[in-house]
Amino acid sequence: MTYDVAQISELIKNRRSVFPKNYSGERVADEVITEMLENANWAPTHKMTEPWRFTIFCDEGIEVFANYQAERYLKSAGKNPDKEKIKKLKSKPLMCSHIISIGMKRNKSIPKMEEIAAVAAAVQNMHLTATAHGVGCYWSTGGVTYDKKANxxxxxxxxxxxxxxxxxxxxxxxxWPKGKRKAIDKKVRWIKK
Incomplete structure (x- = not known):
């Protein structure tokens, strides 16, 4: 098996976070989302636990997601909820074509870090697939992520x-944002003997 290494390297180097404020409003084809999910499923996974779990929100489902996270915030915010935060929780999702929740199904026989790494690799596969199609993505850990009641x-x-x-x-x-990275030699140490 041979692959065009230069093309793969170019794809990796051009993967970017594209934020919802920079979306056009055009709907991404469901076939692209399906391909992203299929490629996510081929991420490395220790003991084949395949811990990634996804829920896809699109069309009217985007509003369901937006309203849900705003409601969860209101329940947890106490007496003085931040009105700007509520507005953002309700409006930001509406800029998207699709939103995919990223979950990790916990398997106690595997170290938690390995399962987290497997899910992150699955998300990278999705992001690279999106990039290959010219589709923007942004992985956010905000909203209801830290609310266990949301699970x-x-x-x-x-x-x-x-x-x-x-x-x-x-x-x-x-x-499409331009990329920048510091030189790899500042982050690597070689030991040859």
């Missing part, structure tokens, strides 16, 4: 972990 809404058990949301949309013309 059941996303079809997760109380021992499972809600790891965030992948916001998806078609980028506006010219809104």
């Amino acid at each position: 059941s809404f996303f079809d997760l058990g109380e021992k499972d972990l809600l790891m965030g949301f992948l916001y998806i949309g078609m980028p506006k013309q010219g809104k």
